[in-house]
Amino acid sequence: MSEQKKQLVEIKLSPDQTEGTKATVAQWLKRTGDAVTQDEPIIELETDKVMMEVVAPVSGILQEKWVLEGEPAEENKILGTILETGVSKPANEREKQAEETPNLGTNPLPRKNPTAGLPDPPSTFISPAVRRLRQIHQLDLSQIAGTGRNNRITSRDVKAHLAAGDVALSPSPSQADVVPQTDPGSELIPHTPMRQSIAEHMQHSVQTAPHVTSVFELDMTAIIKHRQQHKQAMADAGVKLTFTAYFVAAAVQAIRHQPQVNSQFHEHGLEVFRHVNLGFGTALGDDGLIVPVIQQCQNLNLQQIAAQLTELTAKARDNRLSPKDVQGGTFTISNHGVSGSLVATPIIINQPQTAILGLGKMEKRVVVETHNGQDMMVIKPMCYVSLTIDHRALDAHQCNDFLTHFKQVIETWS
Structure with a gap:
């Protein structure tokens, strides 16, 4: 048991990464159970001023996410852990499958992929947050310029594209739970971290x-x-x-x-x-x-x-x-x-x-x-x-x- 603990590497923010700014996890770029490579971007953070990426400190398997999307990422706070073994555990595979498969009850009906047939962006990786926005708004991501590392499309890029096209952004479930009542003739625009x-x-x-x-x-x-x-x-x-x-x-x-x-x-x-x-x-x-x-x-x-x-x-x-x-x-x-x-x-x-x-x-x-x-x-x-x-x-x-x-x-x- 002690040997396994030694193989777990914590993902943390160093003081020079935030330098006193407030940071929020905008999106995880990897799922639990995914293989990661050292220095590969795995988390996208949004501070009150800039967007930044957190890279993997080692190569291995993303074991746990301790800070989820929308939650604050503080200096020296453990954001998650990476298992250096390079072997995905069965529990991780079950969690990964749960993330990808919605719970539809004991007799789920087959669901059609809402993004089937839509062109993929130039970047080979589509983060979960970008994928959700793509599904909600039926977006062609190949038409969106990415500003992330290696021209990767970030959630901010998608939201900027939607705003430019006057497409209303749908609040996430967590936002919808706290949205106040508004006048029928108005539109409520959720606040960004900035x-x-x-x-x-x-x-x-x-x-x-x-x-x-x-x-x-x-x-x-x-x-x-x-x-x-x-x-x-x-x-x-x-x-x-x-x-x-x-x-x-x-x-x-x-x-x-x-x-x-x-x-x-x-x-x-x-x-x-x-x-x-x-x-x-x-x-x-x-x-x-x-x-x-x-x-x-x-x-x-x-x-x-x-x-x-x-x-x-x-x-x-x-x-x-x-x-x-x-x-x-x-x-x-x-x-x-x-x-x-x-x-x-x-x-x-x-x-x-x-x-x-x-x-x-x-x-x-x-x-x-x-x-x-x-x-x-x-x-x-x-x-x-x-x-x-x-x-x-x-x-x-x-x-x-x-x-x-x-x-x-x-x-x-x-």
Whole structure:
């Protein structure tokens, strides 16, 4: 008996896989009793920020699943076990058969395979969750592009395909049991783990920190001129030079001038960071919002910042971000103007940070300037810039001092 226990290998998450994020088992990619190969993906996890895969630590037989689909997968929690013998036990075979064969009573009627005749996807493996969605919606999986490892189709890929085609997603039995009564003329869309996490994070932030916002006006003339002169050269180097790159670089300069903005509030004191790990909000359409983080921004020039923005934005929209790409932020920028917003207030602070910078839509406005002692109306490309602070940690002095310096950097760029 002791010999068999030595052959059982536990499947666990290491701290660097989640790095503090909440993870949920989206789907098991293998059935109990299936043979697995070391480093082969066996579990698909969905965190509040990214999709990730757990690989088999050894080769053998998947013995048990201790955490099922939809349940939380915590750091160092045993998700399941693998038997290194490579021999499937009769009990495992019975469990595997039970998973594949529904209980239809003592006199079951023959059932037709609802997916018979449908083309298979390019990937040779179809996970149970994808198979269920395929059966429910009679999908041709060969028409869906996979974003998983080796272009494997994930459940998120299928749901994105269904949403794009305006096909309603059917809740799982566990969801259906807790779905509240709704109006006959409405549609209830189940929350994704990402949406649930966003809701919890935002609610926690407003309950924790008293939010105060200052708004300044920003003249974009200087950076527009600089961008026109350099964007082609950067494009030739494979880098997209956006206004956000200037905002990031100017925020770093303003943090150097007013470092307390780059901090975390503790009951016993204010932790001020020497490094600037700057996160930037990236919208994922109806799926929510994610905040990739540019690490050690204080050591990067404009082109390096732009390159990081280009890479991380592409990874975010292609669902290729790793947990490390969204961890460790000390300050955040929300460029909400890209979607047409002039002012957004308060922008919810990304806890446990103490401030968040907001940039509105750039538009031409009439402003008054003094030339030769005379007031004149001129047209300028302007936008509103705001800083929302945790008033436990910062006051108006630090907030307005930061914005004054940020404004100066942008308006005198050369």
